[in-house]
Amino acid sequence: MLNPDNHSAILLIHCRDRKGLVATVTRFLAEHNGNILEIDQHVDEQHGVFFMRAEWDLTSFEIPDQAIAERFKEEVAEPLNLSWQLYFTGRTPRMAVFVSKYAHCLHDVLARYSSGEWKVEIPLIVSNHEDLRPLAEKYDIDYHHIPVTRDTKPEAEHQQLALLREHDVDFIVLARYMQILTGNFVAHYPAGIINIHHSFLPAFPGARPYHSAYRRGVKIIGATSHYVTEELDQGPIIEQDVIHVNHRHSVDDLIRKGRDLEKIVLSRAIWHHLQRKTLVFENRTIVFQ
């Protein structure tokens, strides 16, 4: 039986900007009887680069799903020298969640998962601690405890990568995972690891940002979700938000209030990623609407 969700496809495109790009891509879709559901484009004028996201209904599209990539490549992508990605909304992405001891982001992720807000599978949760196993068990999700020390990190990451492959994981969410991933690990998932950092980056990168925020006497605190790159807290930002605080708020208050920001900002970033609305270029994230 056909699920309506099986019926759309998404193209993410970027290339050197020039005339006629929108016309060429949309003509390809129109000529094969595709009904565009959403289209959004952007030109980075500084770099002269064109970006586009197009989503179209496959119901009466005349190219069968399995042939679309080939036909698009031949008819559009190669002639125009496009970089492109093709997704089908009918395929449910598989997401791994990495956690340490803080529960709030995991709670929020699992609540959305279990209520069907997101179209996603969570085949496993990975942690360097045992603390959140009971929470994972409430939702019947495999929980893998892989301790990490400075010395065992390479071996631990090796185990993690094996698990991710085994579970056919598409992308990873670091839901307050308190370990720094190596460049080697990150290289396996380019623009595929979403972190939440508990400050409005680039302010207060690294450890204990709420303590630093308190000391600096800021009047806002924030949270930042970004794709992980090799450099700590330097990756392309997907989503940020802040709330107002004042001199009455202790560090504990900042931590408490910040938790709400962290979980909401992380979940918004996951939403954008799941909708295939993100495209990374030059360490900036385009978030299509």
Add this chain to the structure above:
Amino acid sequence: MLNPDNHSAILLIHCRDRKGLVATVTRFLAEHNGNILEIDQHVDEQHGVFFMRAEWDLTSFEIPDQAIAERFKEEVAEPLNLSWQLYFTGRTPRMAVFVSKYAHCLHDVLARYSSGEWKVEIPLIVSNHEDLRPLAEKYDIDYHHIPVTRDTKPEAEHQQLALLREHDVDFIVLARYMQILTGNFVAHYPAGIINIHHSFLPAFPGARPYHSAYRRGVKIIGATSHYVTEELDQGPIIEQDVIHVNHRHSVDDLIRKGRDLEKIVLSRAIWHHLQRKTLVFENRTIVFQ
């Protein structure tokens, strides 16, 4: 010498949604060697209506400015049965400002005007009071005092309309103008009169919304900019914003804090209008990005 601003054109389009619309419009632009600067589209699925805004560089566009409307009509609009508007960024819009006694919105408008933030002409300010004449004079703008009472309103509006015609006014900003316009007046400027209301509509329409907000004990206050229609405070909303308040704030505090919201929200709405990013349909405002 050519001003770069003289070189782009904007099309606002809406029609019944169907396949191939983006392709057809963008092909028209591409075939005549137009470089699309920005394109945005939207489908109202409830009404089955397609909306689009396209802005393109005229520098090497092969159809001369004065012929674009005709050619677009023949080649695209009539065959597809589109509703459309065409604007040239080279033409500076002419805006009238209506005020009563409150100065803050007028101050904000004139500051932006005088510093060149907006590409707009302000040929005249109209008021039912004399109070703001000195402010208008600081900026050398004609100030017309047209008193309005219940009895004289038809005659006053007649005078106002004559002035607007005489000064070739494109659109009107009610910068805390404390008179209700008649349906007859409004009909002369459909989607062409921008009001600022000092509440988050639809809450607290009509008079003294800060007093009502205080009495209701709300924890936020807001401001709403909308196009004026015949029904008071019911027109399509362009922009809204709020700030947090608490039990300590007296009505005077709400009024003081609200002024900042009002001026910023009104100025954002004017900006969208000046960029030709707004399109009204079924009492809702599409604000293209």
Add this chain to the structure above:
Amino acid sequence: MLNPDNHSAILLIHCRDRKGLVATVTRFLAEHNGNILEIDQHVDEQHGVFFMRAEWDLTSFEIPDQAIAERFKEEVAEPLNLSWQLYFTGRTPRMAVFVSKYAHCLHDVLARYSSGEWKVEIPLIVSNHEDLRPLAEKYDIDYHHIPVTRDTKPEAEHQQLALLREHDVDFIVLARYMQILTGNFVAHYPAGIINIHHSFLPAFPGARPYHSAYRRGVKIIGATSHYVTEELDQGPIIEQDVIHVNHRHSVDDLIRKGRDLEKIVLSRAIWHHLQRKTLVFENRTIVFQ
């Protein structure tokens, strides 16, 4: 063993405003060797009413806990004709949660509860549907399914009130409970029933506010937490917040985005209530800082 939380007391006071009130209350605390941890006062100038919240450390306070009320009454409250409430932070409040079918607010409440963010007991969850029983069971909380129809409402409320008494419940949270409580029920818990409404009240009271918001074309949506009174959605507001939306958002998008607002706003209101920072007067809520 003494828990540090056992060592403070909170006074909420209101009375006709006059000179010397702060001095009298604080002298009472100082004379008995109480160390003030927090003090906040407010004067409603319109009604001429004085409000105060004082929290003080009981560690070296010279009046034993069980005698404080009597002594305060004799030495301060009766001479000054104060209305007052006394709380000890050592006593954990007991909260009932009422739900229907929507899970997001209950998820959020239970996550905070289980992680110890709030000092509260949740002895029971009451619902007019079975849907959320599995969620309650994840957290080992009694779940009482009491169906409600127009005809059975009096009997259903009778059962509910019996359960609340039996479980010694201090206050009730309506976490998207989709039934209107009768005035009789509400009268049992004055300023003791916290609701979350999915709009920025007073806009869009009653049913289906996101549909109304969509139709009106608002550029913000909001959520409001308030104490329940006999009139639907008219009770004193504790907390409100909004987010920006635009013409692209369908009703489903508004509902999805609104869920995040609802849960956060409700949880902030519960936090204020648990801290004994709220005091209702003339249908407005004072939220001490």
Add this chain to the structure above:
Amino acid sequence: MLNPDNHSAILLIHCRDRKGLVATVTRFLAEHNGNILEIDQHVDEQHGVFFMRAEWDLTSFEIPDQAIAERFKEEVAEPLNLSWQLYFTGRTPRMAVFVSKYAHCLHDVLARYSSGEWKVEIPLIVSNHEDLRPLAEKYDIDYHHIPVTRDTKPEAEHQQLALLREHDVDFIVLARYMQILTGNFVAHYPAGIINIHHSFLPAFPGARPYHSAYRRGVKIIGATSHYVTEELDQGPIIEQDVIHVNHRHSVDDLIRKGRDLEKIVLSRAIWHHLQRKTLVFENRTIVFQ
């Protein structure tokens, strides 16, 4: 004739925290028949320091204005070893504005000044450029052009300080003044120079923060108002705010949108300062409510 504003006094206090401080201060006011209008206190638990702001009506206060300082010193401040400041709302503070070329903050300051929103005198505007003289002249405020180069800075500051003394200036607002003040200059106005920086500090201190924000791909931009200290952009923060941006916004868009933040955030900081609601301790600003 007496102006109601002439009738209140404000005490700002800080000292080592201990029992009875609120009681002692409020008893002093009550015993002399002072009616407290507002009182707010705060304890910095980390440093063990107590802060308090009390404002009281002088109408029937039994100590004459000119004797209050002496009596408070004898009866309260010396016995308790308090640091304190006393202000009378009847005295209008005198504010100098320093500008360079950007007009938006000066526009906003002058609009509020001329409309009577603030109780303040602006005896002079100082600038290192001629550009904003016409704007100053619109409001009949003396405009002093004092060019500053690396070599002439000491002499320029010497001239500035002489002007400030001559005009009896209480505090200085740097309304996008693009020169760094020396430590010597700053030392003349401790917690008396209010700057607006166009980023959410501590992110992007120094020059061209919007360019840096663009490059980093942040999803929010902000503005920060702080008291100037010897270290650039490191002073105690009074007020901050942010707005959301996205990948579509060019550096010019960030600058344009940021202007609105800058002027509002600066004006809020000035408001707090004028209300004598700020107290600086350990590079943090307490902003009493």
